[in-house]
Amino acid sequence: MEKEREEREENFYNQKIQLFILIDMRVIVAGLKGSGKTTVLKYVAHKRPDIKILNAGDFFAQVFQKYGLARDQGDLGIPREKYVNIQKEIFRNLGREAKKHKNVIIDTHLFLTKKEGYYPGLPEFAMKEIDPDAIVVLEYDPKFILKRREKDLKELGRQRSAEFTVDGIEWEQQVQRHFAFASAAFTATTVKIIKRYEKEKREFEHAEKNAEEILKLFEGQV
Numbered sequence: 001m002e003k004e005r006e007e008r009e010e011n012f013y014n015q016k017i018q019l020f021i022l023i024d025m026r027v028i029v030a031g032l033k034g035s036g037k038t039t040v041l042k043y044v045a046h047k048r049p050d051i052k053i054l055n056a057g058d059f060f061a062q063v064f065q066k067y068g069l070a071r072d073q074g075d076l077g078i079p080r081e082k083y084v085n086i087q088k089e090i091f092r093n094l095g096r097e098a099k100k101h102k103n104v105i106i107d108t109h110l111f112l113t114k115k116e117g118y119y120p121g122l123p124e125f126a127m128k129e130i131d132p133d134a135i136v137v138l139e140y141d142p143k144f145i146l147k148r149r150e151k152d153l154k155e156l157g158r159q160r161s162a163e164f165t166v167d168g169i170e171w172e173q174q175v176q177r178h179f180a181f182a183s184a185a186f187t188a189t190t191v192k193i194i195k196r197y198e199k200e201k202r203e204f205e206h207a208e209k210n211a212e213e214i215l216k217l218f219e220g221q222v
Contacts, residue, residue, distance in 0.1 A: 024102045025218050026098060026103075026104045026106075026131065026132045026133050027106070027135075027136060027214065027218075028106045028135045029041065029105055029138070029214065030108055030110045030135065030136070030137055031137070032109075032169065032173060033149070034145045034149040035139075035145055035148075036138075038107070040210045040211050041105060043210075044105065044211045044214055047215060048215060051218065052098075052103065053104075053105045054098060054104060054106050054107065055108075056106055056108035057108075060090055063093070067086065087125075087126065091129040092129055094130065105214070106132070108121060108122070109121045110135075111175060118175055121183075126183075127187045127189070132189050133217075135180050135192070136193075137176060137177065137193045137194070138194055139194065139197075141196070142169035145169050146165070146169055177193070180193075194213050196209070
């Protein structure tokens with residue numbers, strides 16, 4: 001018994017002791033449509049209920065409703081000049097709400113697919129309203145995202161303004177990266193890319209691992 005006690009003490013003192021403190025953070029989490037951001041953030045909320053999670057889509061829906069527009073109409077069917085003005089109003093509201101909380105995650109997209117081409121989801125004025133500490137980009141095997149999109153279309157009738165081929169989704173992930181770095185440059189914000197191309201060994205394994213990676217941003221070491 002005495003020998004075991006001495007071994008435990010020796011192991012304890014040989015370990016590098018790390019003390020963690022919680023730090024205030026404002027983080028944007030982005031992923032393609034069908035990437036499972038909502039599931040990831042549910043795990044985050046379960047482990048850290050003190051972190052306020054704001055879904056940008058809810059703020060868009062509120063403002064679009066004021067103008068008598070359905071959500072998809074707002075994203076796709078408005079001329080650019082009018083859309084920019086509406087977008088500025090949305091991000092003013094979102095920025096004000098975010099600044100009410102010490103720790104915040106904003107769930108959003110980095111770009112929209114319009115008939116004219118790709119449109120930035122976080123232009124300069126949006127980034128300055130939010131003033132985030134980090135942008136987290138979630139990336140997955142395109143086959144995984146395609147499967148989710150096909151499921152949404154079949155079960156929910158949810159037609160997304162997005163690609164429905166593996167090559168198309170891989171291209172969207174490249175586009176997403178470019179927009180992440182472009183947006184980050186406006187406010188000197190770091191970009192963290194989390195890649196999950198390996199197969200899941202159990203259901204929701206990717207979501208749990210991604211949640212853990214995101215939560216590390218809210219911890220500091222002393």
